[in-house]
Amino acid sequence: MKHLLAIDGLSRDEIEAILDRAESFAEVGRRDIKKVPTLRGRTVVTLFYESSTRTSSSFELAAKRLSADLVSVKAAGSSVDKGESLKDTVATLSAYDPAAIVIRHPYAGAAQMVAGWTAAAVINAGDGKHEHPSQALLDVYTLRRRLGSLDGKRIWIVGDVLHSRVARSNLIAFQRMGAEVTVCGPPTLIPRGIEELGCEVSHSLERLGEADVVYALRMQQERMSESFVPSLREYAATFQIDTRRLNPRQLLMHPGPVNRGVELSGEAIDSPQSLIAEQVAAGLVVRMAILYELLAGSERPAPVSDDEPSPTPIGQPA
Numbered sequence: 001m002k003h004l005l006a007i008d009g010l011s012r013d014e015i016e017a018i019l020d021r022a023e024s025f026a027e028v029g030r031r032d033i034k035k036v037p038t039l040r041g042r043t044v045v046t047l048f049y050e051s052s053t054r055t056s057s058s059f060e061l062a063a064k065r066l067s068a069d070l071v072s073v074k075a076a077g078s079s080v081d082k083g084e085s086l087k088d089t090v091a092t093l094s095a096y097d098p099a100a101i102v103i104r105h106p107y108a109g110a111a112q113m114v115a116g117w118t119a120a121a122v123i124n125a126g127d128g129k130h131e132h133p134s135q136a137l138l139d140v141y142t143l144r145r146r147l148g149s150l151d152g153k154r155i156w157i158v159g160d161v162l163h164s165r166v167a168r169s170n171l172i173a174f175q176r177m178g179a180e181v182t183v184c185g186p187p188t189l190i191p192r193g194i195e196e197l198g199c200e201v202s203h204s205l206e207r208l209g210e211a212d213v214v215y216a217l218r219m220q221q222e223r224m225s226e227s228f229v230p231s232l233r234e235y236a237a238t239f240q241i242d243t244r245r246l247n248p249r250q251l252l253m254h255p256g257p258v259n260r261g262v263e264l265s266g267e268a269i270d271s272p273q274s275l276i277a278e279q280v281a282a283g284l285v286v287r288m289a290i291l292y293e294l295l296a297g298s299e300r301p302a303p304v305s306d307d308e309p310s311p312t313p314i315g316q317p318a
């Protein structure tokens with residue numbers, strides 16, 4: 001594996017291998033000194049054009065726990081504010097000869113483009129509404145630890161599916177691991193034709209009791225250019241997951257950040273069925289495993305695209 005751009009490109013065996021590796025890093029996390037020398041002398045760059053708490057902090061900590069040198073760039077406050085393009089920013093950071101660039105960007109396909117501009121391994125930390133593969137891997141890891149296997153499990157993904165890269169990546173990953181997936185939300189927030197990905201669609205929570213796992217999604221108001229629901233209050237009345245709608249044998253997940261009181265009630269978030277804190281903890285070991293799989297013992301990968309050659313780094317002679 002040269003890059004991690006989408007979950008779609010991973011087989012079940014490749015997913016299992018990353019999760020098995022993450023299990024071994026969980027053991028490192030229980031040691032007094034939570035560090036291994038695997039990536040000593042290698043550099044990891046994180047480059048975030050959108051807000052993040054979980055993904056950015058866990059990739060940063062994962063790189064440090066593997067002993068890599070770390071450069072963290074947030075677009076806000078960087079030379080992006082002065083108008084520097086994505087391509088020039090990548091060329092600039094590539095001049096440090098990083099082993100990996102972790103990129104989050106609002107444009108679907110941005111990570112794929114970056115892979116064509118750098119010799120570093122590229123990890124997609126979320127590109128617009130397209131994919132968030134490391135989130136899907138950490139969610140599968142969390143469920144595998146709880147349930148042993150996802151085979152035959154029924155998972156309902158509830159909420160703003162239309163604007164969610166997590167929904168897309170998780171739908172693919174959960175099914176690849178043997179689960180049956182239903183997506184649920186108002187018709188305005190379910191992409192037309194999503195059944196073609198092999199899932200069922202529901203526009204009400206009536207059959208929610210069938211689910212083994214309820215995976216709630218954030219209402220992504222920052223990606224909504226028009227009104228998709230009459231009001232958040234009315235959306236919550238119909239689709240909020242609360243302890244009345246959740247039965248005690250069901251597991252509850254959410255990628256975070258949560259709009260408390262909108263897609264989830266406070267009581268549901270804090271209930272014993274909630275795996276939200278476990279998901280965050282899993283993010284660290286799974287992202288260590290991703291960095292390990294891409295970088296440990298590997299030669300530097302060639303650019304993805306032949307027609308998008310690596311640019312001459314800024315400030316270097318052509």
Ligand code: CP
Nearest residue numbers: 052053054055255256
């Ligand atoms: N789930 C997730 O991607 O969270 P952040 O936006 O905090 O990284």
